[in-house]
Amino acid sequence: MTDETRDLWNTLRRHTSARIALGRAGVSLPSARQLEFQAAHAAARTAVHSELDETALRAELAGLGLDLLSVRSRVADRSEYLRRPDLGRRLSDADAEALDGRAAPADVAIIIADGLSALAVQDNVAPFLRAFLPHLQREGLSLAPTVIAHQARVAIGDDIAQRLGAACVVVLVGERPGLSAADSLGLYLTYGARRGSTDADRNCISNIRTGGLTFPEAAYRAGYLVQEAFRRQLSGVMLKDNSVSAPELEDSAGAERISGE
């Protein structure tokens, strides 16, 4: 026996991922639905607070022939990371100095930043790079050292690229987890990145994950953006992605709402 009342418009669920036709107990959520939500929220929270396992990541990247470095932002811990976005955009003093010592002209620097979901980085960076690196090779573009950045936000890539002497930076970063996916990887491309570059200077590809934008598709779009950025020597609002007709390239989370980042 149950006091749950089901909704009769279940079939509409095939039109949307929204949580419609949940049914009710009285006017409240049925227990199963309530706990389903709690499970999704717990997964998202776990992703936000997850630590990047660098050893495991390096093992996965081992076959790709990358020259890997590791840096930290000025953030001490996760709580400070969430409160102080400014510190997550800046390199620790020691790492800034170390990168200065590695300066050498190169076309592209790839930065792997934990961002708001280390889980996204752990799951998706290696398969994405396996699909993406051949696009760079085809263009004959040289790679700076690839930098794994802990407690980092997107703009840390500007500082890194400037210190390494890279013309273009590609930052792979864990996106803010939603209830439906806690492991979305974002890609931000900035040509001529320097400390003080803004979001208007960047192009973004969002929702890279199994079940989202596939690795070959994301790699193709990223390859197109890199190619066009070098051809036109710019990135950001002046560089439209005409490789696809789908609108989902834009980071929709900021659309007509005030946004924190």
Next chain:
Amino acid sequence: MPGFSHSIGGETFRFADLRTLMARATPLRSGDELAGIAAATDVERVAAQLALADLPLKHFLTDAVIPYEADDVTRLILDGHDAASFAPVSHMTVGAFRDWLVSDAATSEALSALAPGLTPEMVAAVSKICRIQDLILVARKCRVVTRFRNTIGLPGRLATRLQPNHPTDDVKGVAASVFDGLMYGSGDAVIGINPASDNTGAVTKLLHMLDELITEGGIPTQSCVLSHVTTSIEVIEAGAPVDLTFQSIAGTEAANRSFGVTQDILQQGLEATRSLKRGTVGDNVMYFETGQGSCLSADAHHGVDQQTLEARAYGVARLYQPLLVNTVVGFIGPEYLYDGRQVIRAGLEDHFCGKLLGVPMGCDVCYTNHMEADQNDMDQLLTLLGTAGVSYIMGIPGSDDVMLNYQTTSFHDALYLRRVLGLRPAPEFEAWLDETGILASDGSFTPNPTPPALFKTSLPQMEHS
């Protein structure tokens, strides 16, 4: 400026200017810490509150937190101040003003008459020395009633915005969520979609879909596609059925410019929308959203605390006689409001300040997954706001916005609040819910177990089992 000071236990705290005094007096929140303007200690904060309590309300008419010459929001606040309405409280300090607000002398009628005489800085200042129960007690006495196709803000009523967002603006996907919401009695404040793209074609398509639904269903409510005001003006000129024009606004000229708006553009939006004369019981046609932290996020805060800037946004809003204004209180992120405790206080402050200024205040009771908050925090804020007489809240399927990736109140949550506090929908919408059999009007809110027949024609592409 001479500055301000207050001594506690032999220690004297000095505050260089009004904006510093206001910032130090603000209950702790991460955004003011990020801006480097928060009080360093709890004692300093109370010292600032004590100094602020001694400040005459009149002081705010001669000392601006952002200079008159530098900011058009300051200019509209000071130029638009109504001295006659202000007269009954013009002799009071901030502390005496709080005493008066919570007293029986401050009736609903007195507060309505006073609103044009209050500036955002005055209400922000008094909110800083209020506890949560004061914020509730006073806001509950305020009456702000607005109208378009129904009446929002009457006592004992709670409206909801039905928010049927979809990741790609798919018309069937949006319609499915609209249907779900209507069946749960949601949508009297507005059926309002945040579009994934600001493309005029996509926006127009959604506007037509909502217009047909509202017309065919005879639903006494209004629609809105929350695109940029310039997009709304453009689609109005092209003949699209726009009920309400939306815009995000903030409390400084520079922040509004970062949103791509000026007071002139907002005025154009108001006039274009009113020219369509689509309202049946009133012509409040604007819908504004705000949120603490937006000025800091746009690097346009002038060293002013985020709560005072938020109140200034309501000062902008009231110029355009909006139908709806809501703070999106937990959306912006933990660097502005860190946890449930900060969000709850901010939501109640925003509602209090908006209502005192005469703005039809609702609240998006919400959080993101990187904030230290959960459904329990939202239940608390929701229940407190309902007690405070909030004009409307959001309604979304299962609390999960699959487009904006955050959590807000669900259709079920609104029914809970109505049931616990005995709150009813807007009267015109309530009559429609009764006629269609979706919700009985005998006080027992029971969503209809079977879809009413009218949706079979108005949503022909929707199949029912």
